[in-house]
Amino acid sequence: MIEIDALTKIYGETRAVDAVSMTVETSSITAIVGTSGSGKTTLLRMVNRLVEPSSGEVRINGERTADMAPYKLRRRIGYAIQGHGLFPHHSVGRNIGAVPRLLGWSKKDIRARVDELLELFGMEPDAFRDRFPHELSGGQQQRVGVARALASRPDLMLMDEPFGALDPIIRARAQEDLRRIQRQLGSTIMLVTHDMDEAIRLGDRVAVMDGGKLVQYAPPEEIVSRPASDFVAEMVGDNERPIRLLALIPVADAMEEGNAEGPAVAATASLRDALAMGLWSARDALPVERDGEVVGRVTMDAIRARAERPE
Amino acid sequence: MTSWPGLVLRGVILALVVALVTVPEAFRPVFAPVAPTPQQAIYTRTSILSLAMSHLALVAIACAAATIVAVTLAIAVSRPGGAAFRPLSRTIANVGQTFPPVAVLALAVPALGFGSGPTLVALFLYGLLPVFENAMTAFATLPKTTLDAARGMGLTRAQRLWQVELPLALPVILTGVRLSVVISLGTATIGSTVAASTLGEVIIAGLLTNNTAFVLQGGLIVGLFAVLIYDAFVLLEVWLARRTGRATTR
Ligand SMILES: Nc1ncnc2c1ncn2[C@@H]1O[C@H](COP(=O)(O)OP(=O)(O)O)[C@@H](O)[C@H]1O
Numbered sequence: 198m199i200e201i202d203a204l205t206k207i208y209g210e211t212r213a214v215d216a217v218s219m220t221v222e223t224s225s226i227t228a229i230v231g232t233s234g235s236g237k238t239t240l241l242r243m244v245n246r247l248v249e250p251s252s253g254e255v256r257i258n259g260e261r262t263a264d265m266a267p268y269k270l271r272r273r274i275g276y277a278i279q280g281h282g283l284f285p286h287h288s289v290g291r292n293i294g295a296v297p298r299l300l301g302w303s304k305k306d307i308r309a310r311v312d313e314l315l316e317l318f319g320m321e322p323d324a325f326r327d328r329f330p331h332e333l334s335g336g337q338q339q340r341v342g343v344a345r346a347l348a349s350r351p352d353l354m355l356m357d358e359p360f361g362a363l364d365p366i367i368r369a370r371a372q373e374d375l376r377r378i379q380r381q382l383g384s385t386i387m388l389v390t391h392d393m394d395e396a397i398r399l400g401d402r403v404a405v406m407d408g409g410k411l412v413q414y415a416p417p418e419e420i421v422s423r424p425a426s427d428f429v430a431e432m433v434g435d436n437e438r439p440i441r442l443l444a445l446i447p448v449a450d451a452m453e454e455g456n457a458e459g460p461a462v463a464a465t466a467s468l469r470d471a472l473a474m475g476l477w478s479a480r481d482a483l484p485v486e487r488d489g490e491v492v493g494r495v496t497m498d499a500i501r502a503r504a505e506r507p508e
Numbered sequence: 509m510t511s512w513p514g515l516v517l518r519g520v521i522l523a524l525v526v527a528l529v530t531v532p533e534a535f536r537p538v539f540a541p542v543a544p545t546p547q548q549a550i551y552t553r554t555s556i557l558s559l560a561m562s563h564l565a566l567v568a569i570a571c572a573a574a575t576i577v578a579v580t581l582a583i584a585v586s587r588p589g590g591a592a593f594r595p596l597s598r599t600i601a602n603v604g605q606t607f608p609p610v611a612v613l614a615l616a617v618p619a620l621g622f623g624s625g626p627t628l629v630a631l632f633l634y635g636l637l638p639v640f641e642n643a644m645t646a647f648a649t650l651p652k653t654t655l656d657a658a659r660g661m662g663l664t665r666a667q668r669l670w671q672v673e674l675p676l677a678l679p680v681i682l683t684g685v686r687l688s689v690v691i692s693l694g695t696a697t698i699g700s701t702v703a704a705s706t707l708g709e710v711i712i713a714g715l716l717t718n719n720t721a722f723v724l725q726g727g728l729i730v731g732l733f734a735v736l737i738y739d740a741f742v743l744l745e746v747w748l749a750r751r752t753g754r755a756t757t758r
């Protein structure tokens with residue numbers, strides 16, 4: 198558990214981060230979202246003390262970070278940034294093994310971990326281990342950057358717009374990969390983004406920043422359905438709100454008994470997917486399947502009910 | 509770069525310079541047409557080999573010292589705390605360069621006496637600026653995200669310097685060392701006016717006795733050394749730059 202307690206950073210006249218308090222649960226993703234200059238990067242960098250707080254403190258599993266030597270603290274915290282920051286003069290394997298090497302792991306353990314991570318990110322170890330970063334595509338470089346941050350099984354992983362430099366298709370894949378790998382490893386992640394879509398898609402909780410202040414910290418459903426301020430509402434986008442809400446709800450949640458005509462929608466798909474299918478094929482209800490068997494149906498009325506403004 | 513004609517040309521130049529230095533007598537027919545008498549076609553007062561070796565040694569020692577000092581200085585002023593000294597150190601290095609070499613020799617002789625000492629000082633001073641300027645550029649243009657990631661991963665200051673900054677700066681620093689070596693190879697010839705043993709001795713003997721053969725002989729060897737060493741540095745820089753995926757710097 199990461200506790201951030203009244204954390205503040207003042208640059209001259211600017212309160213870059215203004216008394217932010219929040220708790221990040223172990224094995225969850227917290228997405229920090231806000232416009233440019235809202236203090237996201239500064240907040241993140243105070244956690245691993247790349248920026249020293251003006252006041253307030255951070256505790257990791259109860260330990261005050263202010264009491265640790267910065268370089269030792271940083272070795273316990275993964276760090277991945279936009280533009281990856283790989284070492285151009287080191288092979289992929291050496292890049293990924295960098296922190297384990299700092300921590301004194303054996304060569305054998307480092308090699309095993311490098312191969313495990315390359316596999317996890319869908320990169321054949323024998324083909325990629327000895328390549329240099331400039332011999333990779335942008336998406337591959339980014340994956341190596343994230344793999345490097347995960348290598349020592351850190352208590353916490355900080356990611357600052359890690360997918361910011363990727364084109365939309367590769368970006369969507371990178372987000373899916375991250376979600377899958379985070380679930381698999383149980384990592385604790387704080388991720389900064391300026392993209393509300395990304396925050397809603399990836400975050401177990403979303404922290405919205407505005408002018409250095411934390412204006413709302415809640416699960417994505419709540420951010421979408423009950424924005425705490427006009428600013429948050431604007432970030433979410435009025436027109437997209439019902440669709441965003443539907444995208445967060447699995448079909449299974451709105452399923453009922455009964456039959457329907459035509460091709461089925463998966464129980465694990467989102468209501469947004471179901472809505473799209475229903476509209477496209479002009480049906481009032483769709484069969485729902487799980488593991489290839491029809492288990493019920495979902496009606497357009499039920500979907501509409503879930504998209505309405507909560508009272 | 510490493511094409512067949514290139515390799516052959518390098519081999520020929522290397523063989524030529526080795527022959528000029530080890531068996532100068534073999535070139536008597538070549539230089540005889542420009543010598544006052546055939547007997548004076550080849551410089552024989554001192555062994556060319558020993559002059560060449562001592563010439564190269566002076567250059568190597570002076571440039572090594574200049575590189576160590578200039579890179580250390582560049583590291584110091586490229587740290588956050590050293591920023592205030594950046595303009596000053598640039599000025600000093602530049603002023604050092606505008607001092608004529610002969611003046612440096614003249615000033616150093618009273619302090620260090622005749623021989624290699626004053627020459628080493630002059631070469632050292634002239635070697636500083638190119639290395640310093642290049643090292644400053646190298647440290648100022650390191651990829652920001654890489655440095656940030658290195659700090660964020662928990663590398664200590666020393667680890668960042670040795671494992672990240674220096675290796676990444678190396679190709680650009682080497683360009684400075686190359687310039688400094690080539691300048692020194694030429695400047696070292698003047699050292700023989702204050703009794704340093706360098707290939708300048710051959711050239712100056714030629715100038716004093718109106719013997720074009722000596723001037724050509726000494727000049728040719730120095731020139732070929734410069735070509736070969738310049739070329740070796742370029743190859744090394746290109747290889748390093750390619751390994752780190754940077755565009756080749758020349
Ligand atoms: N090193 C610094 N010195 C002065 N001001 C800074 C510094 N870093 C950030 N700021 C200011 O703090 C505010 C927040 O910056 P930042 O955390 O980078 O925002 P974000 O990552 O949300 O775009 C901005 O107004 C920025 O200009």
Ligand SMILES: [Mg+2]
Nearest residue numbers: 237238239357
């Ligand atoms: Mg930022």
